[in-house]
Amino acid sequence: MSDTPVIEASGLAKRFGGLLAVDGYDLQLDRGDLVGLIGPNGAGKTTAFNLLTGVLRPSSGGISVNGADMTGMPPHMMARAGLARTFQNIRLFEDLSVLENVMCGGHMRHSASTLATMLQLPSFWRSEETLRQMSRDIVDRIGLSAFAQQRAGDLSYGDQRRVEIGRALAGEPAALLLDEPAAGLNPSETSDLVSFIRQVNAEFGIAVLVVEHDMHLVMGLCDRIQVLNRGKLIAEGSPQEVQKDPAVIEAYLGTGRKEKAHA
Numbered sequence: 601m602s603d604t605p606v607i608e609a610s611g612l613a614k615r616f617g618g619l620l621a622v623d624g625y626d627l628q629l630d631r632g633d634l635v636g637l638i639g640p641n642g643a644g645k646t647t648a649f650n651l652l653t654g655v656l657r658p659s660s661g662g663i664s665v666n667g668a669d670m671t672g673m674p675p676h677m678m679a680r681a682g683l684a685r686t687f688q689n690i691r692l693f694e695d696l697s698v699l700e701n702v703m704c705g706g707h708m709r710h711s712a713s714t715l716a717t718m719l720q721l722p723s724f725w726r727s728e729e730t731l732r733q734m735s736r737d738i739v740d741r742i743g744l745s746a747f748a749q750q751r752a753g754d755l756s757y758g759d760q761r762r763v764e765i766g767r768a769l770a771g772e773p774a775a776l777l778l779d780e781p782a783a784g785l786n787p788s789e790t791s792d793l794v795s796f797i798r799q800v801n802a803e804f805g806i807a808v809l810v811v812e813h814d815m816h817l818v819m820g821l822c823d824r825i826q827v828l829n830r831g832k833l834i835a836e837g838s839p840q841e842v843q844k845d846p847a848v849i850e851a852y853l854g855t856g857r858k859e860k861a862h863a
């Protein structure tokens with residue numbers, strides 16, 4: 601297996617008018633990594649996430665994915681290069697079944713040519729069948745086989761989050777970027793989600809980057825944590841290292857948030 605990082609970002613910066621929202625953000629995400637990006641309100645987490653996923657173009661700095669320079673590429677090119685993402689607000693096709701939702705995630709990689717699809721040639725049916733089998737396997741592995749034919753919109757919020765991650769996995773990504781995955785989940789769903797993300801990271805061998813407000817989740821989940829404050833990375837290390845870092849404690853307490861770094 602190659603040692604090339606799945607994502608390498610160096611010196612990423614984003615300026616909005618006079619505000620430097622992200623200033624010199626670096627990330628090395630290797631195969632199998634489970635990394636969290638945290639920071640107080642307005643620290644620049646969402647902006648950094650949007651830079652990594654191609655939603656925003658960096659004002660300076662660069663991003664490579666699996667060794668290929670992807671700086672300034674739009675989201676669909678980032679996805680093609682192997683970056684899958686989820687959204688803060690779950691975006692499923694609510695009227696499609698769980699299985700169909702997962703299949704949608706695989707179309708990018710497994711679909712037949714447009715002509716074969718329009719004419720419904722044998723290659724179209726072969727690729728649909730391959731995709732269906734692969735998606736069934738994913739639905740099993742994400743623990744939702746009992747709901748495979750159920751309307752996705754009828755599932756609990758926690759299970760919808762699983763479907764969303766399953767759909768991302770169907771694209772066979774090299775990295776999964778999760779934008780506040782615990783948003784809207786209750787404590788028991790959040791605890792299930794932590795085990796689930798760990799399972800996905802270990803079983804699928806996928807690098808995971810989690811941007812999250814819920815400090816407790818990140819501390820319990822990630823092997824390595826990056827802390828942003830006012831656009832700059834102020835700390836990076838294990839949960840234990842980050843929790844006792846004076847700059848991190850100051851950043852959280854200094855913002856007047858009730859949440860402490862070691863919550």
Ligand SMILES: Nc1ncnc2c1ncn2[C@@H]1O[C@H](COP(=O)(O)OP(=O)(O)OP(=O)(O)O)[C@@H](O)[C@H]1O
Nearest residue numbers: 616619621639640641642643644645646647648813
């Ligand atoms: N499109 C934009 N135009 C102008 N300023 C922006 C834009 N997006 C973000 N900002 C500013 O950039 C800074 C960083 O915002 P960002 O949303 O990235 O922080 P965050 O860490 O995700 O915050 P939160 O935890 O509150 O979601 C903030 O001061 C914000 O007001």
